[in-house]
Amino acid sequence: MSKLALVTGATSGIGKAFAERFAADGYDLITVGRRQDRLDQFAADHPDVKVRTVAADLSTEEGIDAVASYCVDEPLEMLVNNAGVSHYMPLADLPADKARDLVNVKVLAPTQLMRAAVGGMQRRGSGTILNVAGMIAFSGPADKSVMPRRAAYAGTLAYLVAMTQTLAAEVEDSGVKVGVVCPGVVATEFHSSQGLDMSAVPRMSADDLVTGALRGLELGETVSAPGVEDYQLLQDVFTADLAAFGGQSPRLATRYTT
Template identity: 40%
Template sequence: MSRALALITGASSGIGVAYARQLADDHDFVLVARRADRLAEVADELRKAGAAVEVLPADLGTREGLDAVTERLFIGDVRLLISNAGVGGYAPLAEVDPAEIGSLITLNAGASIQLTRAALPGMLDAGEGGTITVASLLAFTAGIADPRMPPRTLYTAAKAATVAFTRTLALELADTGVRAQVVCPGVVATEFNGGYARDLPFAMTPEGVAQASLAGLKLGETVCVPGLEDQEAALDALLSAETALMGGNAPIPAGRYRQS
């Protein structure tokens, strides 16, 4: 049986490791994360399961790290790109260190776009492959005022951009044999954001997120919300709302503006 090559970012723990474990029967890997020691442990586990593993320590929040992973993808042999690396950075915008804005946006949105661009030519030449980007349900919360949610202006903006990017990319890739998916989990029991969700009874396991995502990819889902039963109806409603908003493409201002 031939083994496809998967490149996974954020592969040293949590959702990234869960993807790798579930793919290990028929995939080899390029594993990317900042922590070389943790990557080595994961690589040893996967090699014992029969996978060939390349370890690529890199910080995708830096230009050097992003360039290193981009160059690896340009080789063209990766058939599944899983962009899982990210960071919370939860804070009111006025309290975010201006020097950190660039790295926060890069980690949570820009890096996955650049890596996808690097991976696509090889996949398109082969006529097969896929990209999975881990976003968040917070991508859909821009208009929701709920005190239980963290201050999230930058994070929500980045993840909303990721959702829009993937949905549009999927239209571009129709009939090419290459698929694009964005995964939008809710609270997940991982080390993310200091591991605050590990003991929450409503948190999904990282294994559950990876399982839903990989099953959804086989089903042809562009957007995967792992815990949502009636996902199709929700996405249809979203598309209807977007279509209605496009009614604003008109030659004159709406009546409420002309009356003032």
């Protein structure tokens, strides 16, 4: 029996590269995206693979619920939460509808799909959840000279990192793996769709990103960063996080009392 993978945002870029890799590895696929024509083309291009297409908009509750039902009902071996929207702008300039779309796609949808899938994976003793965030998740301490400004976007990616780390601890020793991959700049439609010309910027290929993400899972990295050569840099971040978490006290810190 073939293993089953569900990939969101599978019509282009990183999501399509994941779907291509899983198809080559013999997975059956549930591909999710907003454009039915692209979903159909992917299925037509892979006649030797069982591909089910789900046209759904994960910026809407209806779209999230529709995809979550597959996560509950189907024996997923792999769930990739990749769908994204490219709303790069300062918070004061971010229209309310775009802010809602961003949070729905990068926070609410992954949360609901993970919640729907993880119970079945635990009962089966097998399964992998992989979230796609980005190195921007670590950019919060940067000062105002770092552009473009993108507070809401960065915040959603930081949420995915913390959510993944915490869920990985929850399912430890259950047979379920949970990871998050943090790309840097990748050569996809993501930037061109918002009118940004990145042709002069060195970019990783989507295929290399997928290779790094899957190898990171094999290495036991809950947070993988395919473009970071020295993984100790990330380990230092996590060590500092835990030091701050462990350094709390019920007493008011003296710097607030003087």
